[in-house]
Amino acid sequence: MTKPSPQEMQPLTPAVFYILLALVDKERHGYGIMREVSLETAGQLKLGPGTLYGCLNRMLTAGLVEESGERPDPIIDDQRRRYYRITRSGRRAIRAEAVRLSSAAAAAQRKRLLPEARA
Amino acid sequence: MRGHIVKCLLSSMTAVYRVMLLAYPSEFRRRFYNDMIQVFIDDARETTDARGLRGLLGMTVRVGIDFIASTMRERIAVMKRATQQSMVKWLMLSGVLVSCGMIFASIALYRPYLAMDQSMVQAIEPVAVLVLYGIIATWIPMDGGRWQRTLLSAPLNLGIVTGMLGMAHIFSGNFVDFGRWNGTMTLSVMAISFMLWGVAGYSSARGQSFPITGVIAGAWSGMVCSVIVVTSGLALELFIHPPAENYVVTWAEFKRSGWSDVHAFRIANTLESGFEQLFLSPIIGAVFGGVAGLFTRQRPYDQSTNLEGRRVANPSSR
Numbered sequence: 001m002t003k004p005s006p007q008e009m010q011p012l013t014p015a016v017f018y019i020l021l022a023l024v025d026k027e028r029h030g031y032g033i034m035r036e037v038s039l040e041t042a043g044q045l046k047l048g049p050g051t052l053y054g055c056l057n058r059m060l061t062a063g064l065v066e067e068s069g070e071r072p073d074p075i076i077d078d079q080r081r082r083y084y085r086i087t088r089s090g091r092r093a094i095r096a097e098a099v100r101l102s103s104a105a106a107a108a109q110r111k112r113l114l115p116e117a118r119a
Numbered sequence: 120m121r122g123h124i125v126k127c128l129l130s131s132m133t134a135v136y137r138v139m140l141l142a143y144p145s146e147f148r149r150r151f152y153n154d155m156i157q158v159f160i161d162d163a164r165e166t167t168d169a170r171g172l173r174g175l176l177g178m179t180v181r182v183g184i185d186f187i188a189s190t191m192r193e194r195i196a197v198m199k200r201a202t203q204q205s206m207v208k209w210l211m212l213s214g215v216l217v218s219c220g221m222i223f224a225s226i227a228l229y230r231p232y233l234a235m236d237q238s239m240v241q242a243i244e245p246v247a248v249l250v251l252y253g254i255i256a257t258w259i260p261m262d263g264g265r266w267q268r269t270l271l272s273a274p275l276n277l278g279i280v281t282g283m284l285g286m287a288h289i290f291s292g293n294f295v296d297f298g299r300w301n302g303t304m305t306l307s308v309m310a311i312s313f314m315l316w317g318v319a320g321y322s323s324a325r326g327q328s329f330p331i332t333g334v335i336a337g338a339w340s341g342m343v344c345s346v347i348v349v350t351s352g353l354a355l356e357l358f359i360h361p362p363a364e365n366y367v368v369t370w371a372e373f374k375r376s377g378w379s380d381v382h383a384f385r386i387a388n389t390l391e392s393g394f395e396q397l398f399l400s401p402i403i404g405a406v407f408g409g410v411a412g413l414f415t416r417q418r419p420y421d422q423s424t425n426l427e428g429r430r431v432a433n434p435s436s437r
Contacts, residue, residue, distance in 0.1 A: 029154075030154050030155075030157065030158045031157065031158045031161040031162065034158060034162065035165075046181060047185075048181060048182050048184070048185020048186065048189065049154075049155040049158045049159055049162075049182070049185065050143075050155070050185045050186055050188070050189025050190065050193075051185050051188070051189050052158065053147075053151040053154060053155055053158075054147075054189050054192060054193055056151075057147065057150065057151070081154070081157060082154055
């Protein structure tokens with residue numbers, strides 16, 4: 001079975017986008033992802049456990065993320081938790097989505113829909 | 120004292136949440152039950168530490184809404200998968216079983232058929248292919264993955280369309296005499312069917328890096344079509360409206376066959392046509408689907424269902 005191409009993944013939903021974003025710099029467990037998403041969106045997007053694991057389930061199937069076999073520092077690690085990390089496919093998908101969002105923002109900027117950037 | 124109340128409240132809420140998780144589909148629950156409980160406990164603890172009982176109340180409402188939305192989403196996803204799975208298998212397996220049943224019934228009702236030369240081979244050939252079709256239909260992975268999406272969308276629908284077209288052609292050919300247009304009609308039906316199997320291959324291979332997808336989609340479309348055509352064809356030519364015996368004796372094939380029993384020849388001829396349809400359709404479908412798949416040049420297709428299982432507008436496809 002082939003992995004979906006980044007184009008096939010587009011457009012990513014906000015939940016999937018921010019979950020991938022949370023995993024870009026390091027692997028995290030479920031609650032770590034939830035906290036990072038809330039932090040990145042300044043509390044605008046708070047994922048519940050059902051939405052979080054529903055998304056992770058579909059992202060695992062699509063090959064965007066994978067369970068991590070390695071454990072972080074044993075002092076801070078909790079053996080009960082499962083850690084997730086972004087795959088190469090996931091990186092391609094979030095990069096493609098970021099480009100798409102950036103070109104949409106640029107188009108909005110040209111139409112003067114966004115506030116002018118201050119010098 | 121307050122700490123004790125909070126502790127009791129948290130453990131009661133966790134117990135309630137454990138029960139609520141039973142509402143999720145069993146497969147989902149098996150995979151994420153412990154993780155979801157852990158996330159719930161972490162969230163509740165941190166919220167209470169940061170914002171006290173009022174924060175905990177807000178979190179309860181948020182988790183409640185999330186629970187309702189996500190259980191519905193996961194249940195709908197499971198139901199959709201199960202419906203598609205049972206529909207496809209029902210269509211294929213019932214066609215296979217009905218066709219095999221008609222073959223056995225036609226021979227059981229006319230035992231002298233078995234006395235004719237090579238008659239057993241003529242009967243076993245279509246049954247063997249039908250059994251193979253049944254095995255393939257049962258084997259198709261229905262795990263919501265790539266192959267399921269490939270086979271359940273355009274190829275299945277186009278297989279049904281071409282099957283209906285073939286069925287209409289058989290019925291019209293048996294009841295209406297189109298005279299000199301008969302050949303043109305047959306060629307047109309064949310050309311349209313081949314083209315649509317190619318379309319099935321093209322649409323499935325679009326945006327995928329696995330070239331064999333078009334071949335499989337075209338073959339699958341051909342299989343679905345031939346099950347419909349063969350089932351309806353056997354019913355028509357063996358039971359509903361078999362060709363008249365005084366007409367069959369004028370056929371060149373009958374004269375060449377050396378068979379003396381016209382009724383037996385009529386059965387054998389129908390079985391042979393069925394076998395040819397069953398055997399050749401997937402091969403032709405694979406060729407047309409595979410060739411059409413080569414024209415896709417990896418163009419991305421409209422993924423109208425996103426990873427959260429919702430339909431979305433895809434700006435890139437407009």
